Amino acid sequence: MTGAVDAGIYEKSGGKILFALTAILLAWRFWAIQQMGVTLYVDEAQYWTWAQHLDWGYYSKPPGVAALITASTALFGNGLLGVKALAMLCYPLTAAACWLIAHRLYDARVAFWSALAVLTLPIFAWLGLFVSTDALLTLFWALALLAYLRALDSDSWGDWLLLGLLGGLGLLSKYTMAAFLGAAFLHLLAFHRSRLGTAKPWLAAGLALLILSPNLYWNFAHDFPTLRHTAEITVSKRAGGGLRALGEFWAAQWGAFGPVFGSVFVLILLRVRESWRNQATRLLLWFSLPLWAIVSAQALNSNANANWAAPAFAPATIAAVAWLLQRGKQRLLVIGVVINVVLIGIAYHWQQVLVTVDGETAAKLNFYKRAQGWDELGRQLKPIITAHPDAVLVADNRTLLAHMLYEVRDLKPVAASWNPSGKPSDHYKLTTDLRPYIGRDALLISMDPVGADLSSRFAGIDKLATLQAPIDAQTSRILDVYLLRDFKGY
Secondary structure (H helix, E strand, C coil): CHHHHHHHHHHHHHHHHHHHHHHHHHHHHHHHHHHCCCCCCHHHHHHHHHHCCCCCCCCCCCCHHHHHHHHHHHHHCCCHHHHHHHHHHHHHHHHHHHHHHHHHHCCHHHHHHHHHHHHCCHHHHHHCCCCCHHHHHHHHHHHHHHHHHHHHHHCCHHHHHHHHHHHHHHHHHCCCHHHHHHHHHHHHHHHCHHHHHCCHHHHHHHHHHHHHHHHHHHHHHCCCHHHHHHHHHHCCCCCCCHHHHHHHHHHHHHHHHCHHHHHHHHHHHHCHHHHHHCHHHHHHHHCCHHHHHHHHHHHHHCCCCHHHHHHHHHHHHHHHHHHHHHCCCHHHHHHHHHHHHHHHHHHHCHHHHHCCCCHHHHHHHCCCHHHCCHHHHHHHHHHHHHHCCCCEEEECCHHHHHHHHHHCHHHCCCEEECCCCCCCCCHHHHHCCCHHHCCCCEEEEECCCCCHHHHCCEEEEEEEEEEEEECCCCCEEEEEEEEEEEECCC
16 A cells, blocks of 8 residues: 555656756756856867857767757857757756656656656766767667667557657767667567568668768768777777776776666676566666677777766666665665765865865866866957957867867857868868968967977968966966968968
């Protein structure tokens, strides 16, 4: 009787409570970002520049993140929060999708706690501060899993085509979505082989590829830069790798769950026979473990970032929550959520924590440093650009171009990457060219001394300014600005 009453409470009030908690968490996140003293990270700034010129592909990623920023800035403006807003909303929407998945596989109680656990998962709370390709990928992964479950139950054309649509949109967000489609095919092959004898799953796969096809054509037209870049970071052997890199990756995954959910997930894996016999657990692991296996292989080969398996956390968290509730361990579940909220608070208010330690220690522990100081450099650069309106803004690396194009966005300067070799090794080297501006002056921004190769390409060089932006008591960001007169060509 008590269980029925509890279930009724979750059915009746669970959605309202989750909505209120989501609103509080989002408000906290929006407020915290403004207190961190940060601007965009280099990848975010680069994605913003992509959004100014929408295309079906870019040097390192498919177009999903650029389209997301375009929509976000159209609604909320080009400020810090405007760029990030829709990406930040992707993770609460993922939690809502997990609520629907868990409700379908279990009941209202598991659905409520699964959504709450996903909302407060450290990795999603951390990624929720930034614009990354993981935002859309994680959302489409969870939505595609929901569509797959619906398709298995209904076998309707609508649900199978919805799966294809979500799979295609996921691929346009990040090619990692291919791991989901592969897992779905293998799941059908293992447990629903008769479905593969019908047209519906094949047309769903065809629809996904059709949606991706404009990006594939863009790659073909540009000599496959995105595919080559993806292969380089996922297949090519680089420095690092080995068992140590694999151990570091899995330690990061455990921390990304939080200590309670991370430990529970390890127990689920250790009790492999029990987990395999449970149909719901098996399905959830089926759509998480393959991605972890792929990224683990990558860690062994070179290295892997903790967020590269981000979508796997959504179904895995549902499995961990269900495991706890089925064993009557709701108190431990609550403790896990509370610990994760505390961890979120530490991360969101890390700058205030650093105030309590000495300057040298604070400088070493400031993990927001990469996103600090660029706005101040941009403010100092603006009057120089204004004084030379016909000069082309030039830099020799994507970091400077990405940050400064965002920070001086109101001026809309003509910009180009310094690239005498002609090799398209980043987005700006692929999409910009200084050669059409022979005879024009250029404003060079650089953190390094001007080399002879560069100085010989201009009639004269004058150093205009050294810009400086303090980051902390130990560190400043310094940028030199040169006027390069009369470009002669490469």
